[in-house]
Amino acid sequence: MMEKEKPPLTILLASPRGFCAGVDRAIEIVEKSLLKYGAPVYVRHEIVHNRHVLDDLRAKGAIFVKELNEVPEGAPVIFSAHGVPKHVPIEAKTRNMIYIDATCPLVSKVHREAEMHFKASHKIILIGHAGHPEVVGTMGQLPEGSVILVETVADIEKLDFAADDKIAYVTQTTLSLDDTREIVEALRAKYPSVAAPRKEDICYATTNRQLAVKDIAPKADAVIVIGSKNSSNSNRLVEVARAYGAKRALLADKAEDIPWDELKDIRTLGLTAGASAPEVLVQRVIDRAREDFDVSLQTTVVAEETVIFKIPKLLTQ
Secondary structure: OOOOOOOEEEEEEEEOOOOOHHHHHHHHHHHHHHHHHOOOEEEEOOOOOOHHHHHHHHHHOEEEEOOHHHOOOOOEEEEOOOOOOOHHHHHHHHOOOEEEEOOOHHHHHHHHHHHHHHHOOOEEEEEOOOOOHHHHHHHOOOOOOOEEEEOOHHHHHHOOOOOOOOEEEEEOOOOOHHHHHHHHHHHHHHOOOOEOOOOOOOOHHHHHHHHHHHHHHHHOOEEEEEOOOOOHHHHHHHHHHHHOOOOOEEEEOOHHHOOHHHHOOOOEEEEEEOOOOOHHHHHHHHHHHHHHOEEEEEEEEOOOOOOOOOOOHHHOO
């Protein structure tokens, strides 16, 4: 019997996609800590927001905890790439813990900006999503009440600073470029003298991945973003795909989570991955697509990434 001919499917691969330098560094910190101290090594919160990565590190001996009170005194503990409030390393020090900070250097930059504005007596606005670990960490760099969180243009309308107040803003690094631009424009319209970051807070990797999705979305019947549901940058990629013309856009942890039966009529598929999703998951999606389709691949490159972040000296000695 002749094998049934498979329908054609062009997969538009976005590039850059997947791991960024901050995620690479955070994972390497956990792996080198396991080599240096042996298992178990404790990690406060998810080192990055990806189920596959977390399961892999758990298998190697990492234990993920919500707070330091779950960690034995004196044990090695790693702080996640999203950053932590200042009280966390202080607590770790009082409990004689070996602590390693895996905060992404681009998040640390936002922390330093907030501290600089605080010292200059600015009222500080943080553009971000309530409850996200990065937002909690940034707000936790300063005394409670020093940072006001805004999530939407409507939140800007509610601000009531005095005319002579000095105001500055910083942003979460994983936001949508377009949404953040709208909020910043509203903020500047209301407070023309507001101080901006000296350099864009939204990280290069977030920017590049969104630009790549903007390129492929108008050409695609559907766009799949590989990433976990609690990954901010992955969710933003889905939003960008929808905003820029994808007929359908969805987020999936892995190939098995994709509703392939609902995609049987598509002929062009956009494919990318959030900054905390490994390339192996993208390749598994391509392999799975080949079961149902005659697949051809096209890669759209919008930027080349060469950034490398050094790991802490503690782990290289």
